[in-house]
Amino acid sequence: MTSRPDEAFARALAAIAPLDRAAVAEAGAHQARLTKPRGALGRLEDLGAQLAGIAAEAPPPVPDPATVVVFAGDHGVWAERVTPWPQEVTAQMVSTFCAGGAAINVLARHVGAGVLVVDVGVKAPLDPSPALVDRKVRPGTANITTEPAMTVDEARLALDVGAQVAADTVAAGARCLVTGDMGIANTTASAALIAAFTGRVAADVTGRGTGIDDLTWARKVRVVERALARARSDGTLTARPDPLAVLASLGGLEMAALAGFAIGGAAARVPVVVDGVVALAGALAGAALAPLATGCWVAGHRSVEPGASAALDHLGLEPVLDLGMRLGEGSGACLALPVLQAAAKVLREMATFDTAGVTEKT
Amino acid sequence: MTSRPDEAFARALAAIAPLDRAAVAEAGAHQARLTKPRGALGRLEDLGAQLAGIAAEAPPPVPDPATVVVFAGDHGVWAERVTPWPQEVTAQMVSTFCAGGAAINVLARHVGAGVLVVDVGVKAPLDPSPALVDRKVRPGTANITTEPAMTVDEARLALDVGAQVAADTVAAGARCLVTGDMGIANTTASAALIAAFTGRVAADVTGRGTGIDDLTWARKVRVVERALARARSDGTLTARPDPLAVLASLGGLEMAALAGFAIGGAAARVPVVVDGVVALAGALAGAALAPLATGCWVAGHRSVEPGASAALDHLGLEPVLDLGMRLGEGSGACLALPVLQAAAKVLREMATFDTAGVTEKT
Numbered sequence: 001m002t003s004r005p006d007e008a009f010a011r012a013l014a015a016i017a018p019l020d021r022a023a024v025a026e027a028g029a030h031q032a033r034l035t036k037p038r039g040a041l042g043r044l045e046d047l048g049a050q051l052a053g054i055a056a057e058a059p060p061p062v063p064d065p066a067t068v069v070v071f072a073g074d075h076g077v078w079a080e081r082v083t084p085w086p087q088e089v090t091a092q093m094v095s096t097f098c099a100g101g102a103a104i105n106v107l108a109r110h111v112g113a114g115v116l117v118v119d120v121g122v123k124a125p126l127d128p129s130p131a132l133v134d135r136k137v138r139p140g141t142a143n144i145t146t147e148p149a150m151t152v153d154e155a156r157l158a159l160d161v162g163a164q165v166a167a168d169t170v171a172a173g174a175r176c177l178v179t180g181d182m183g184i185a186n187t188t189a190s191a192a193l194i195a196a197f198t199g200r201v202a203a204d205v206t207g208r209g210t211g212i213d214d215l216t217w218a219r220k221v222r223v224v225e226r227a228l229a230r231a232r233s234d235g236t237l238t239a240r241p242d243p244l245a246v247l248a249s250l251g252g253l254e255m256a257a258l259a260g261f262a263i264g265g266a267a268a269r270v271p272v273v274v275d276g277v278v279a280l281a282g283a284l285a286g287a288a289l290a291p292l293a294t295g296c297w298v299a300g301h302r303s304v305e306p307g308a309s310a311a312l313d314h315l316g317l318e319p320v321l322d323l324g325m326r327l328g329e330g331s332g333a334c335l336a337l338p339v340l341q342a343a344a345k346v347l348r349e350m351a352t353f354d355t356a357g358v359t360e361k362t
Numbered sequence: 363m364t365s366r367p368d369e370a371f372a373r374a375l376a377a378i379a380p381l382d383r384a385a386v387a388e389a390g391a392h393q394a395r396l397t398k399p400r401g402a403l404g405r406l407e408d409l410g411a412q413l414a415g416i417a418a419e420a421p422p423p424v425p426d427p428a429t430v431v432v433f434a435g436d437h438g439v440w441a442e443r444v445t446p447w448p449q450e451v452t453a454q455m456v457s458t459f460c461a462g463g464a465a466i467n468v469l470a471r472h473v474g475a476g477v478l479v480v481d482v483g484v485k486a487p488l489d490p491s492p493a494l495v496d497r498k499v500r501p502g503t504a505n506i507t508t509e510p511a512m513t514v515d516e517a518r519l520a521l522d523v524g525a526q527v528a529a530d531t532v533a534a535g536a537r538c539l540v541t542g543d544m545g546i547a548n549t550t551a552s553a554a555l556i557a558a559f560t561g562r563v564a565a566d567v568t569g570r571g572t573g574i575d576d577l578t579w580a581r582k583v584r585v586v587e588r589a590l591a592r593a594r595s596d597g598t599l600t601a602r603p604d605p606l607a608v609l610a611s612l613g614g615l616e617m618a619a620l621a622g623f624a625i626g627g628a629a630a631r632v633p634v635v636v637d638g639v640v641a642l643a644g645a646l647a648g649a650a651l652a653p654l655a656t657g658c659w660v661a662g663h664r665s666v667e668p669g670a671s672a673a674l675d676h677l678g679l680e681p682v683l684d685l686g687m688r689l690g691e692g693s694g695a696c697l698a699l700p701v702l703q704a705a706a707k708v709l710r711e712m713a714t715f716d717t718a719g720v721t722e723k724t
Contacts, residue, residue, distance in 0.1 A: 035464055036689050040573070040689040041687055042686025044697075084723035084724045085721075089721055092720040092721060096397055096720060101397065101713025101717070102397055102712065102713065103398050103403065103712055106707050106712050107704055109707075110707050211400055304404065321683070321701075323682070325403055326404065327398050327399070335701055338700040342469055342472050345472050346469070349467075350463060350464065351463025351464065355463070356457075356458045356464075358455060358458060359447075359450060361446035362447075362448065
């Protein structure tokens with residue numbers, strides 16, 4: 001554990017600022033001069049304006065290179081039999097990420113992004129690897145049905161890990177951050193966080209994760225309900241709860257790190273492409289801690305997990321892709337990257353009516 | 363005009379065959395061995411299986427390099443004031459494509475695809491360019507409210523241009539074809555074709571094209587109704603019409619070429635990524651002429667044009683992207699290319715549970 005509590009996260013919080021309105025307006029005005037009917041590129045034009053607002057520059061820089069950071073952690077709630085996958089798979093998948101054979105490796109290579117894996121809370125000891133950063137806060141969370149996932153200090157440490165990794169990754173040259181996650185049982189903790197932050201009931205935000213059967217799903221819903229009831233009874237989950245306390249009580253180490261990472265990216269003024277339900281659970285905590293940070297976030301895709309849609313609605317984010325994916329790892333966000341980069345290139349490279357000698361409509 | 367009527371198109375029609383079922387099944391079985399929960403990559407897994415079926419090879423080859431072919435033509439129905447854009451813009455945009463400054467050039471460069479422009483019916487004479495192929499069948503169509511767009515022989519010639527260009531492009535090394543189109547007023551002819559092939563009424567399939575006002579839209583709907591009425595009264599549009607006669611009567615030279623192109627790609631067993639409403643109007647004609655060709659088609663995106671959704675439903679195609687785009691040129695299809703290529707790479711490059719030493723679920 002090398003992070004210094006709160007330092008990187010506090011710096012990031014202090015640096016958060018709104019999108020640059022002049023750059024957004026200039027991007028919009030430039031879109032109107034390009035050789036195409038106004039608005040014809042749809043979402044691409046909105047993304048281009050957002051990128052300009054993030055960078056305070058129009059046309060905006062292309063968000064390239066990008067780095068996918070996969071935060072990995074384990075979950076005490078795994079013991080409640082919410083998933084048929086053994087807990088050891090978290091560590092095995094971390095090894096697969098480091099060896100380059102997982103979906104996120106294939107997809108990141110395809111879109112020209114790097115992959116960094118950060119152990120923020122895997123239960124098992126991990127073999128060192130050049131692709132792996134050891135920032136383990138604790139070896140997995142406690143079982144949220146009976147006690148808080150972690151202490152508030154541990155949540156602060158995990159937020160700090162995320163913020164520090166974001167700052168380091170941008171300092172190393174990344175111009176776009178992509179959220180990734182790995183943790184067996186983490187969709188259960190995500191459902192609890194999403195229920196807590198959106199006010200929805202457990203059954204509405206609990207999904208089938210890796211593809212569980214009806215019986216396991218019903219058990220998973222009850223587990224989320226028990227966790228929420230426990231957090232209410234210990235005074236954490238109130239009508240206006242403290243976001244940090246909720247994160248510590250119901251979350252996971254990777255969600256806390258993802259919240260810090262998404263805020264850290266916004267502080268560094270690079271776009272943060274947010275993946276599926278686990279990343280969105282972290283993003284809800286992040287948005288509660290730093291509402292203006294959301295201006296720098298792009299929802300990569302709409303996961304099939306119901307909690308993802310609930311979180312997207314709450315955050316006011318419209319996903320770029322909707323491909324029926326539910327893998328995590330950053331896989332959906334990674335596939336959105338070419339669209340985001342295209343949005344910047346359209347503004348930077350397209351001819352205008354004037355320069356191309358094309359007649360405008362009457 | 364260099365095409366020999368029917369030869370390339372007849373060869374393509376004769377070569378159309380169903381997807382290879384063994385390769386589709388082998389791709390599905392391999393997906394289940396990869397280090398991810400079954401089905402977790404959603405649409406990517408379906409696309410991977412389709413690519414395997416097209417190539418009769420599992421894992422399938424990556425559909426790269428790809429070439430966007432932009433078929434350009436003018437429309438006599440422009441005279442009915444269905445658009446505020448001058449007709450000369452078709453030729454000006456062809457020049458912009460050749461100069462590399464249009465949206466499709468930027469997007470194709472971004473995804474590593476080539477761009478070829480084929481003049482199949484632009485009204486004005488065009489300056490030669492290395493990026494431009496002159497296969498002009500006639501300088502624009504006739505006004506479809508009063509007479510057939512072209513003769514059946516001209517429609518055959520345009521189909522042949524498309525099929526020949528597909529064959530030539532694949533022979534030159536392309537492993538994926540992307541449809542593109544340019545033609546001022548071509549969403550009007552597309553609406554007429556889509557109404558004819560899907561049986562929907564004009565108002566349901568007529569859109570705002572480049573972004574017309576309410577008055578122009580109402581006029582455009584009446585123009586489409588008049589064209590359909592004319593085709594009914596001259597005996598072309600019947601309960602079971604001849605697809606070629608409908609194409610000639612209500613279509614456009616670029617739609618006819620696109621139909622031949624999409625069939626030619628299927629004949630060459632490469633995926634054809636179909637763009638928006640104009641490409642889909644051509645695809646409807648193509649599917650009527652060669653129903654099995656649709657197995658090799660991928661709908662790149664859902665254009666905001668209502669006719670596009672009507673055509674997608676009729677063709678049974680689920681679009682990859684939904685980005686609120688309505689530009690044409692192949693722009694939406696081009697952005698779907700990275701997703702399609704990712705689908706192949708997942709099958710080719712991901713580790714299996716066995717090789718990665720990851721424990722499967724209980």
